[in-house]
Amino acid sequence: MTQSNEIPDRDTLASEYFERIPFQPYPVQEEALLAFFTNEQGVLVCAPTGTGKTLIAEAAVYEALRTGKRMYYTTPLIALTDQKLDELRESAVRWGFPADQVGLVTGNRRVNPDAPVLVVVAEILLNRLLNPENFDFADVSSVVMDEFHCFNDPERGIVWELTLGMLPAHIRTMLLSATVGNAVEFTSWLYRAHNRRLQLVVGTERKVPLQYEWIEDDILADFAEKIAAGDEVSRRTPALLFCFSRSQCWTTAELLKGKKLIDKHRQAELADYLNDADMSEGAGPKLKAILMRGVGVHHAGVLPRYRRIVEELFQRKLLSFCVCTETLAAGINLPARSVVLPSLLKGPRDKKKLVDAASAQQIFGRAGRPQFDDRGYVFSLAHEDDVKINRWREKFDSIPEDTKDPGLLKAKKQLKKKMPKRRSGESYWTAGQFEQLQQAASANLSSRGRLPWRLLAYLLGENPALQPIRDLVGRRLLPPKGIEEAQRDLNRMLITLWSAGYIELDPKPRAAQPKPVGPKSREQEVSKQAEVPPPTAGVFGELLDQMREDDSAKKPDEEETNQDPELIESRGYEVDDYRPEFARPTDRLERLVHLRSINPLFGVYIADQLAIADPNERIAVLESVLEVPGTVARFTRMPSYEDMPAGTLATTRLDPMLLQSGLATAEELGGKSDEEEEEVRDRGFGRVMFEEPKVWPLTIGEKLLRLFRDAFPRVHNVNVRPVWIVGELLEFGGDFNKYVTARKLQKEEGILFRHCLRMILLLDEMANVPPLESTVETWEYPLDDLADLLTETCRKIDPQSTDEMLAAPKSPVDDLVGLGRRNS
Template structure:
């Protein structure tokens, strides 16, 4: 049998160019390590070359390999890259496959490219997926372990991997990596070799630009011979609207190299820009300026990506999400600001996000160096230029003309704006030198994960042990343990589980909500954005777990070193954030599922408790009420939601559900007065701060839910009237976005509609009480059919692709 050393040497001979030191070190470590490697190195250091060694080894030894990534976009990209690579090695392209929930490419291929959730789902179902012939698992972008919403997926997958499967963990630079490796050895009994790199193959040069405005500066760095020119260039903005504004101020500038514009114009003829914002985008593209953000239809984002990758587009204005996803190779990047956030609460950007953007500069095999530019605010540029002129006149001048000129300049001194957050060169330096973040357990136990674990084994103590072994500090661990008990009592209150011993009265009283209000309730940030475990753990059709095959699951979940008996001492001061004050100790021994648990587990795209609650109310919902409630469950950015406000009752009258069920319940419980729910439409005699607005139906239903159920944070709704209005437009997507002035946000609404399609399918799996199942399903699927046609009309390729992607995510 060929040795791993021989395989790596053979692999090295196949490379088109010699690896640089950190790559070579990682390759030899992979050959020598029995259990795996953690490679921590800056973005742009060629970690993919190291990952492909694991793929090559699998092909040479006849072992299967899983290549997992955190994003669908990266998964699709890796599929194509690896197919190209294995073909270059002399293997068939179909030796590489892709597996998702509703899309498969060569699913039985030995090399499987998957999102992290697919890998975890298979590990959770050992009776259905055999890992005996799996030789290695590559976890790309492993620094996502730190993500509050997604990190637990990586954590669980690592814990459940069989001992014989070697791991290759590829990460951007992380802090205290040796501590993490030690934690893996202690907690997971997995000893991996750490390889750390600090230097990039293409070094970066950082430049603070305090004396030029963006249009002049971009034009200046786009000129000259290739060695002087700084394009292709990515310009990062933190707001979709600012991307359009930035592109507009650049469109009159010459950013092309010789012959590039004609080639670009010829290429543009092959694309259709007739829908939505296409004509506006095409205008910018003809000037060499691309735009890339979620507000664009996916079809147009693909055009921008192709043109940039084909080196026809010298400039792309984009949001920071591009830095963590699509690979657009650039020589330079520009940050137009160093702060982000709400208008009156802007803060310096996170160092990790900044370094991710920095890392997009400098293309291996194309550039010898990359450049990162940070622009000062235009107010500071004007102040800088003024100071240069003012200081050029000596203070002690005796020349009357110069004295007069200096005095006149002083009167014209530019000023900074009040209550505005500026940034400076020192902060730019701080972002460059900030230490990388440490890896830590941040994902929380969610309702779906808890349901799955209880279905496998109703014993609660093993779940507590899982929590105690996580890579967290003691107060956080104990807060999570208390939150676990709180969640179990809520599930008992809803009839989802039977607790032994039953909860004492103090705990039942403690979880009774104090009431609700018409305003938005506080949302726990850890759960506010639909945790991946609630919406992504079934990345392919789930195989039902039988008790006999999964009762040992908790024993396999070694999620951290056991902290021992000292944990108990910390219990009293570890009440979780927003947790109620419980008056007596209570430890659940078992939580035995009832048939309602299976109903709870149906809900993946929404808060499961809320989904279950809604099924008791939707029987009387008229069509417009049903659409309002379901649409409110989908996240919607405020910039789009403000254009989709729910109409006043005069224009959208309340239906049976509101008048016969919801309103009476709210009034009876004293949650609001009638004048709060239905204020007069004419309030012109009142000052703006005293005017009231009707409470949307979706918010009313949430008020009822929160008056009954302690949901432990995480319920997020956005009452809007977009889907309903689109249906009123006959499903004409283009006509709708034009009527609502959403051309610059059409990509956001496009994905919103696709999520609604899947949400209808999700709610069709259960039936409200006293409703005919066939009629209920027909009602929901009729809505979904109109919406599907609406999306396919404007972007057929993306409609099918994104529906598949969203299924994977829920």
Template sequence: MPKPSRDDLLLQYLDRLPYEPYPVQEEALMRYFESDEGVLVCAPTGMGKTLIAEAALYEALSTGRRAYYTTPLIALTEQKFTEVQDAAERWGFSREQVGLVTGNRSVNPRATVLVVVAEILLNRLLHKEAFDFSDVSAVVMDEFHSFAEPERGIVWELSLSLLPKHVRLLLLSATVGNASQFLSWLRTSHGRDLTLAQSKERKVPLTCHWVGEQLLPELLIEMVRGEEQTRKTPALVFCFDRERCWAVGELLRGKDMLNGDQQAQLAEQLDAIDFSQGAGPKLKRILMRGVGIHHAGLLPRYRRVVETLFQQKLLSVCVCTETLAAGINLPARSVVLTTLLKGPRGKKKLIGASSAHQMFGRAGRPQFDREGHVYAVAHEDDVKILRHKQKIEQIPEDTKDPQLMKMRKKLVKKTPTRREGEQYWSEAQFEKLQAAEPGKLESRGELPWRLLAFLLDSFSDVATLRDVVSKRLMSEPQIAQGQKQLTRMLVTLHEQGYVTLTPTPPLPRRYVSAHSLGWYVTLTPTPPLPRSAGGSASTAPEPAATPEPATPATTQDLLAGLQLGGAPTGKPAASTASTSPATGKSAATAPADPIADYQPTTAHATDKLKTLLAFRAVQPVYGAFLLDYLGQVERHERMQILESLLEMPGSVARSVRVPFPQDLPPGEFTRETIDPAIVKSGLATYDEMYPPLPHEQDRPFGEPPQFPIPLAEKMHLLFQSKVRNGGRVRITPVWAAGDLLTFNGEFNAFITARDLTKQEGMIFRHVLRLILLCEEFMPLTPTGMTSEVWQSELKELVGLLTDSCRSIDPACTDEVLARGD
């Protein structure tokens, strides 16, 4: 039986649609089936891009050829997997013809349609000897605006360059400001001639409102009134920090935000849920008023409750952070912005246009609303000032009535003013956001270490790597800088034994510095050490050789859930001045760059490169560096180092600060080896590493206490001093999971005792990520330990932490650990 033509497939697919497609959907479908190379689809949120994507998958299932559906996130990939299986069943195919591969989870991996994270596709393209693409008809790249993200975009770039020419592309993106320029670059740099289907029109139009005369609670009370068709709720109320979400929720708790029998239905559902622990009692009281709270500080099980109630229209308002706009789809009639500024106190800036448009796009539900509404509320000070001025204006300035004249003067005298140091926003800024062009598709960020390691594992020709950098969608100066960074990264890998470069790079120059001037570098000759607390000088031993860890069973599909580590930024260490995060001292080095004119031609991977490939959540060069120390420090110190590798917001990190050494004493290896090495390198003094307790410090009134330098930061400082051009590493020294274990893993007891109720979701997520990090380190044996002892210790730790998380939210625990994100 002959295979159906593209025209036939298009007609068949259109016949199976439950409703008439929107104009942009119809245009995209027609262009895709007409095109030999593919289509870039740019349309606002809510315009049904999934319907377009599924056409490529329908074609693959109908013709027996294969197709990939890729997304940048594991959670989104899992969601799309279920949706595509449902669609396949609806079309009359088997659900087993749709598979999932995320690296940590694999379902039907040989299926006709594979739903995968973007890194899986790239990994398979880098290993074409193991994965055949000759029978692949199409690749769908969903959420393609991720191309502009510094850490994820490079994965899309490389995939576009490596895909065989016969594979048709379907790139699905939110509206972008340079679609034509992007297609021109794609044509010139990668020889792919895609067509464009673009629309800026929304199915549900938006109306924007500046609210300058009402306070937020007053506006929301007004929005909830009226008949079903006229009221402006359900509404998403966006705040930009978790504390503000709670504050707004408390403001609304005493207001009537319900209609009809909402409260009775809410009471019935909420009474069936256990809200007895942590933030539960507080959240339940707010939910009973028809108001939801949704942010990362809530436990996942509470967030799921809020999502369900909102989708059932039992909540009039959901107060949330902007992460909701980029995550789960909670349909709303209106969106309310409580501020237009974001950032630390005193340094707030206008929110980005892309973020604003993403939040705007949540307003207006195609299946329910004829119009969506976006409200921006003025600062409460400005509202009060405006109201006061209106009171003054009610009394004529030229009145002759003595009483009115006296009253007017009194009002004028009491006119409120803006507060000094407070930042405000305006209607003009709101209008600017509305008119702003959407973000552009462009290359951002550097080549990540892990990705470079995977490339070097596939080929040794440096010219191929340079070709990757030269084809990026960047300016010429940025590309030139990228080429220099590539050279520095290769030299670093050579110096650390991960590759062998040809020709051999020049030796680094000897650096000269003076500790008295506050510089820290490699000192030649080595100066005498300052006296330690015990009165004796010490010398730091030579670092142990990096071990060759057990190699994972397979390197295929290990890129799932990748959090790509940063690459070196700026100029090389040999020509920079920087500041020590521990001491605040300026670090200066010789101005010459010994590799400025060096050009390697080949980079042959050594067996040691496999160590870098094992890391996913950690900057791999730093992760490998830590293996020299993790086996020699005390158990509680290993916990500190591992916890520091997981990012945590500063507002939470301050509440789980690493204790002073008097309460959490350093181990022998730290005292006898790491501390002397820190001092010898001029990175910090003993007094800076071990200051007195806060109440013993002699400091001016109001000045914050000096805190010890945590072990994790010491390791970071050593890495910077020992690994030339080692790249950016983000660490957050905290003592959260370690402290949790002092409570025998009893999560609620720990949260309550440490006053972390409002941040329990962040702590829960931190502990889950630590479990995954332990599993990442498990196959790698550090210096000073046997693999059996190392794995036994990590398995014990994983078991304790898993039990703790399951006691709070078993469903989320199992789901996250299965996904590996």
């Protein structure tokens, strides 16, 4: 394609782009494209998954390449950035532009970072907007925000929100979202709050419509074999089979392994491919055997290099089923004809709940491939007990009630005796609930989450004036009471930073007046009377009982809601009417900006304590602050005090502090109980047993958390989960395969591998916040040595993923804003 030096107008661009579409766009695509090319500020496109929103987004890419301008394509997930990079490069070449005109920048990976078209995670764009002196947006023509319904994400939605508010007026915006319930209200808010007027385009029909079927007479294995049978036209595979736990994925895949799911031709192709693949370690042999039968497994517990094999085989149509968790619904694109749900419930065995509508509709939308299918199929299977009941009823009802045949009467009587029943304590779902999920209204968009500590620290470092931050909070998409609470929350955060010596507030906080308490709050009243400001002398109280709760059983914001707001606000200072004008940074504030893997206040706190820790204590503390699923943590527990006695930090500092403050008992610190253990004879087995100790000794991470929560009572959503993964891996000489095999953790090796990568990143961050009691030799060098050892180990496991995560150089300002959770 020969490009003219003359910059075309938008009408010409629209005409050129429509000419390059290889098929007739359907109505919502055409309407959205026309809106984008004609509207001065952009468009919000709300349409179901599978309506071809990528075609709409590529119009902005074409415009930038054709006019010599720049543009950003943002996604919520690193996995999506990789996919979009490949897709946009292919499109650029198809249009006649070099592939290197499209690049990628995430916090961990950079490909052609100076390219005019950049695929980025949302945090990168916000970081650059916060640094106008380093990044010029004058020649940026547009920004595409894909999967924009992630605005509702409780942790990361605020990144999208702040980015929208900071975009220069000349940049046209394209927001691509699944359907939302308050699209009109959202566009109105965007205009009122940020003076950005977007044209709304709403689509309700998919190009490939969905056909929903409730399966009540087939168990999963038989049903899978049934829909995999036939020729290319009649069979309903390839299919994505969604499970709501990683362990269930493996169980289901094993169940399908013995079924006939692929023809001999595809099985031969599979054998050729897999015999050439290196799958000799960890879960590789088990996964290879499953893949040979036409079934893939895809979830976070599978090593990335094995997941890539599954993705490639599925995209080549060599697999009939990919058994996956719901994270795939918002991640890598695996085109499928059908979606199969063996269950509609998720959660722990005794607390299962119906999957939420937003997640279900995201899953449903994965069915149907526009280039291959005239419809997508969504199958929901009844519980196996209900299938047995339905089959029994069919047989029972087939014998007439008024039959006189002795043989039939006997058969009916025998059937009645063998009538299957639902089990006590088991959770079930129904066809009605399946229909309810199909018809559920779309979720409304609203501001979620509080201002991140790290971002607040950065903003205050750039400008101590607080009015711009108050204005930002006042423009959030919240009801009036929500705005009021957000302003109070900002005050709490400022007072916390002031109390810890990170900022100087002008004017200073005022002492709070005691608030009346009701009869049921007598314990709170006594607690308040015992408190002495400043808030660093807070009481631990009810938090003691929360230390060992399983996070999987808690709602995301339960940590915050089970705190009494009046108790929090009464810890010495007024928050309702307090309006400081300036928050001037002290030398300490910059330390917070270096920490993105964990809450920065907690990170700096533990860094100051770890100066005197021994090597095992350091590893144990740093491992405990990284998020490890409870299902993995229970198999990677910290060694007992007998196997790994308390170290220098615990014995010389933490234990005395906890005892003196009344934050822990001697038993919790590993001391003996006053009462002797009671012998109990198990008469059934004739052996002597001992009563379980009533108190579990605290790990080093839990000790630090108790002290931190007492010192920072206003800082919520900070937790630890004690594990000994890196520590035990080092005991195996860094041999990852030997470690996971010996501990029988092959099915979770992807989680363990990611934990090691995140540990390397955390070590790098912690090296930038040296405590006063340390030197380069005593602080940075040991952390760097451990990071190097782990890097070598990870490269042996999966060199591509390790290099993508760690080896790419980073721009300092591309790493400013993190929310504590890795966006991968």
